[in-house]
Amino acid sequence: MVDSSKDRFAGLRLRHWRAQLRDDGALVLNFDRADAAVNAFSQDALIELDTALERIVIDPPKALVIASGKASGFIAGADLKEFQEFDRKGTVNDAIARGQTTFQKLASLPCPTVAAIHGFCMGGGTEISLACRYRVASSDASTRIGLPEVQLGIFPGWGGSSRLPHLVGAPAAMDMMLTGRALSAKAARGIGLVDKVAEPAALIDTAAALALKGTRRPFKQRMLAWSTNTFAARKLLAPQMVKQVARKVPKAFYPAPYALIATWQRSGGKPIRARLAAERKAVVKLAGSSTARNLIRIFFLTERMKALGKGDAGIRHVHVIGAGVMGGDIAAYAAYKGFDVTLQDREQRFIDPAMTRAQALFEKKVKDPAKRPEVAARLKSDLNGDGVPNADLVIEAIIENPDAKRALYQSVEPRMKTDALLTTNTSSIPLDELRGHIARPAQFAGLHYFNPVAQMPLVEIIHHDGMDAETERRLAAFCKTLGKFPVPVAGTPGFLVNRVLFPYMLEAATAYAEGVPGAAIDKAAVKFGMPMGPIELIDTVGLDVAAGVSKELAPFLGLEVPAALATVEAGKRGKKDGQGIYAWENGKPKKPELPAGYVAPDDLEDRLILPLLNEAVACLHDGVVSDADLLDAGVIFGTGFAPFRGGPIQHIRAVGADALLARLAALQAKYGERFAPRAGWDNPALREPVA
Template sequence: MKNVCWKLETDAQNIGWLHLDVPGKSANTLSQATIEELSTQLDEAIHANLKGLVMISDKSSGFIAGAEVSEFTQIQDVEEAENFMANAREVFAKLENMQIPTLALIHGHCLGGGLELALACDYRVAEEGASLGFPEVNLGIFPGFGGSVRAIQKMGVRNAMPLMLSGRPMVAKLARKAGLVDVVVPQRQLKRAAVHTILNQPTPVHKRKTTLVDKALNSNLGRSLLSKYLRKQTKAIVNEAFYPAPFALIDVWQRFGNNREIMFVQEGKAVSALIASPTAQNLVRLFFLQDKLKAMGKVETTPIQHVHVIGAGVMGGDIAGWCALQGFKVTLQDQNMQVVASAIARSATLYGKILKRDPRAQQAAMDRLIPDLAGDGVAQADLIVEAIVENLDIKQGLYKSLEPRMKKDAILATNTSGIPIDELALVLKKPERLLGMHFFNPVSKMKLVEIVAGEKTDTASLERAFAFVTKIRRLPLPVKSAPGFLVNRILMPYLMEAIRMVVEGISPQAIDKAALDFGMPMGPVTLADKVGLDVCLAVAKDLEKISDDVVPEFLQTWVSEGRLGMKSGQGFYTYNKGKAQGALSTSSEHGDIQHRLIMRMLNEAVRCLDEGIVADSELLDAGMVFGTGFAPFRGGVMAYIEQTGKKEIMATLKAMEKTYGPRFKGSAAAWKKV
């Protein structure tokens, strides 16, 4: 078999160095072919009479990013998945059972299948900046190459389960404390540390750290008690009916954790059943949609270095804080110093959470976030982000004062949630550099940013905007300039239907519960309060001319009275320290509530696709999942339509049109294209 990815070299001390460099990729991944080739290389190493074997990546990006996810989409059934898992486990077992010391030399990322491979080695030596984790739950599965067994064995269940159930990686120093890594050194010392470890063969960390508590927890009684606790904790975060993978992992460990060999097999069976499920296939699809959006920012452009944000309210202040966290110099302008101070305080809190183990990094981020009441940063900024009140006249007045002061190649971006770019651009002499850069609340959690092009926006400005959004670790979505753009255009009928039901006398709790039972991360009434009733009102008014919804008078009254939702402490719910008061409905009887909510959303999505608001159904699904949290396990709005069946949905719309009126009427021409 010809070596494509792996190359075995032997040094002067007779230590084997098995290099991995998957061709044509920026990061190493483990495909079936790569694993088969590894098996051949291990056979060669076994017969070479080596003193030890070091697994090393030749990629600058890291060790191994995980399994080759694209192969998951090609798995037809559970049996095929089981064969794949069994083959990988067999190769990893060959590595684990070698009669010489083996070591994984880790830099950068070591994730998923890559970490499972590393766990099959006797030792793991990592650079200080390495990141190790099991993100499989985000794809609807859990480690299936023997990783769950080895992680629990080497880290103890108290450390291993949170790592696998959360999907969050840990840095090398924490991994060392948890027993996952044996040695942590600066990158320049990696190879020296590997050689020293191979030649001296110290007792692995996990053997030194095994405690009586770990042994007790792996007893039948211990597993039973801890599994109950883990299920309770996990249910507080995800619904088992929608995301079964973490619960399947807990179940496999509880039932088979006392027998290593049986747990290997049962791990493979459970993961195989999961990987062939619609949930996993939908989550894998979203994984690739995320990559598709990221790729839009990978263009060579003039880099943005200085960002000037105008408007230090919730959105503007948080945009500024996030950009500073990502390494940009940011000047933050507002008419009110107290508003700026509040924004900076929120940023400080955010930095304290994200960078809690690195006070220097916290201070560096704070130093990059500069108050600028006078707006002096306008003249130096490469990107100016306007995030002021949603009013066309006020925004245009600002633009007229800004344009003469801007650098000739600076971009002017508006965070408007729905005002068409072409209307805003009417007062500019150079409308080609105006575009929409629509963030979502909360900025630190919502991945999506809509990039909105006007008729005259030039390609260079758009490319720089895409690159910038990717640089701040967000997902750029190109959308057409039209009222509401994509996300708010589809979301607003859903929210307005919820408000209509409140007017009809249906409790907000029952409405929210129906949405949560569909798989939405938040109910529509709570969402309206969180977005802000003033923002909902502004967007709803913008959309009135193209929708069948009329803004209720009470909503306008509430906004004029300052009853704005969560930010004012009172909306549909009353809030105390950011939490809604009053119990959520426990009833699972929704009547037509769920259909009324979801059908409005589906109908509007089809219209948007027909009008070319986005280029295709994949971008629409990406926008709705990453911009609104639309039930990820369903794969997106258009994926849900396809999986449910267009005929069934159209029949439901027709029935609801008869009962509730023309707002449920579907466009025959638009639906025909789906």
């Protein structure tokens, strides 16, 4: 490769782009954003690209290859911090227009163009590749191509939603954009998004050769792309897409997927410039919504939690004691994620069901059957606890009984390596009650997972005064390897998630005991935006588990426990027994129909949600987490609290702390002191402007 591109770009000071002219006449334009480890489109980078494209139009090469100068990947998308700033200034329209204009210049070049994709290719990265005539992707397993904007409350606005349906056909394109799902190179090739898959070392050569030679897409792909974007097809397919989306998210909470479908239905058959104009108008409107602002904020919260897990955890072997639902699933998931795991319990009959569940997890998660035996071999039944001396991390997941846990630690800790970590998966017991006889308290912590382990993204790292900071760092790094979000919390009763969730569930049980139908209670919570209602949630976690948490938390919070949670009948613990408050069939609750003409109490939503908000304020006041952002992140990812609302504290800011205090006062007057405002409502963080 020779660098004779200097004349073409004479006088240009390109900080983010490097050009090299190959011997075969193809020009490689590498995106290498200055002072950044990852490529993301800033406006500066777009302006430079626009300027470079103007020069290329004047003196076009035989072909143009768009590539990344970063080993970390292709392009992660747009710079979201910059996007937030544009939103604050009201200049989102200008930012989107610039991206559209620049990519359209690329699409209109007189020479063939190709994107050479390796590693992550997300959002704007996928959109610039769509503006090229061809796309070649690296066969490396790290290559993932996606348009995840819907997860941020918007949809692709730099031409992605305008071009993708006309490239791969509307069904595949809309599925990709409506779910935000990323595709492997092979899967992208399968739908026609990628023209060729190449070995990593040959990526640029393959891309240049393809652009110089050209290729014609198969007739079937061309017909699919044309036929599914006709007026008749759009009229037929759009309502079906709306129905599918409505099964997952309501339009009032998540307008982006509905706006995407509507924009495609109205404009999908028009020329590209009209499609771009419709796309821009819809995305600008969405960008100003509270949903988009909150979802983008949550994105940054996830990045913050990921950053907690820096460095190597120094954990290879995990030993789990307690093969119940939680312990067994913790062990199986760790094995799936690459750790060597030993699973111990008092009797083999307790371990066997966990091993069976683990096989089901591996069959579901490991798509290649040939790789399943290797994954399964990492999980070993260990009745005698032979894995303890070799373990880097011991996770205790036995019954919620402080005496039983302390006795276990006394027998296990002397057998552990000196640098190994001992953790408990307790859901509510304060760590100060558990660490009294531990020889190395600096290496003892809580590691609280949520059920179901394979699905819930949060893990609470519970600390105490004697815990070492290095212990927290290692556990955060371990969580990161698991693909979980770690949130450090104080070791007070209930920690963060259960403490916030408990008053909400308790009030639901109280309302149910008063005669409010369970289905009405659940409906009110789901209407607010919770993923499931609190009565269904109690059955899902188990009435026995809820009763155990009640025993710990009710005295601490000064709350009374209704009979349904105080006494649990054998065989009626909820979903796991097929019978609880509801009867369960095939993993789903059979909720009795509401009586004809039944109208739920006007204050039912407030009765459920305000206790949750009240306790969130108290947790912030008590320092359970370090700040409001981590509190919101923990409650969202630990309870499913309506993401579009941004978390409890963000919701308080949006509605107004004083307005919510007035509603609490009304409930207090009507129902009693359990609705009295908790300490912390005078915190200035509750009255910060909503971003």
